[in-house]
Amino acid sequence: DQQVKQNSPSLSVQEGRISILNCDYTNSMFDYFLWYKKYPAEGPTFLISISSIKDKNEDGRFTVFLNKSAKHLSLHIVPSQPGDSAVYFCAASGSNYKLTFGKGTLLTVNP
Amino acid sequence: DAMVIQNPRYQVTQFGKPVTLSCSQTLNHNVMYWYQQKSSQAPKLLFHYYDKDFNNEADTPDNFQSRRPNTSFCFLDIRSPGLGDAAMYLCATSDKTRGLYQPQHFGDGTRLSIL
Numbered sequence: 001d002q003q004v005k006q007n008s009p010s011l012s013v014q015e016g017r018i019s020i021l022n023c024d025y026t027n028s029m030f031d032y033f034l035w036y037k038k039y040p041a042e043g044p045t046f047l048i049s050i051s052s053i054k055d056k057n058e059d060g061r062f063t064v065f066l067n068k069s070a071k072h073l074s075l076h077i078v079p080s081q082p083g084d085s086a087v088y089f090c091a092a093s094g095s096n097y098k099l100t101f102g103k104g105t106l107l108t109v110n111p
Numbered sequence: 112d113a114m115v116i117q118n119p120r121y122q123v124t125q126f127g128k129p130v131t132l133s134c135s136q137t138l139n140h141n142v143m144y145w146y147q148q149k150s151s152q153a154p155k156l157l158f159h160y161y162d163k164d165f166n167n168e169a170d171t172p173d174n175f176q177s178r179r180p181n182t183s184f185c186f187l188d189i190r191s192p193g194l195g196d197a198a199m200y201l202c203a204t205s206d207k208t209r210g211l212y213q214p215q216h217f218g219d220g221t222r223l224s225i226l
Binding site for chain 2: 002004009032034036041042043044045046049051089095097098099100101102103104
């Protein structure tokens with residue numbers, strides 16, 4: 001049973017445009033959400049996180065939005081750059097601090 | 112730079128031959144994790160150490176074991192690897208002394224192949 005779902009295996013956007021990556025979760029006990037970026041042959045790199053007491057967190061070009069009632073979060077990248085091309089993983093945790101990951105979305109930013 | 116280092120990056124072993132993967136960290140984090148990731152799948156937590164306390168996931172096969180001799184090092188032992196154990200193995204750390212909401216930091220992984 002997948003508790004964290006990323007329904008889009010891939011996404012392609014033009015350089016300079018906005019990239020929106022989506023993630024849904026089913027476990028209402030999750031209260032901390034993270035996005036990781038992964039390049040080929042490297043481990044996941046922490047990008048940005050949000051706790052359930054907030055609905056938005058921003059860090060430079062990256063913004064994460066959390067809609068608790070819909071059990072949905074999204075990552076916005078503005079403006080998108082070719083170097084952002086990677087697999088993006090959504091992850092969630094509850095009080096046990098263990099992460100549950102989605103399967104990832106491959107983002108391709110075209111020059 | 113403080114980091115999580117996994118050795119080797121690529122490991123080939125024979126069916127049934129024990130293999131050990133290693134992870135070291137210079138972050139001085141108190142929690143260390145091992146994940147298994149197969150192609151196009153989400154990373155799956157195998158077990159973790161909270162300080163010296165070992166925590167096994169319920170569905171982690173008995174074939175997989177771990178050792179943490181000190182804060183900096185953690186090992187993953189696969190006693191009798193089967194073809195289904197071919198995967199990327201990721202080590203991660205986190206610092207729970209700073210509070211509950213801390214991200215995990217990952218190494219670059221070890222790609223394990225079984226002949």
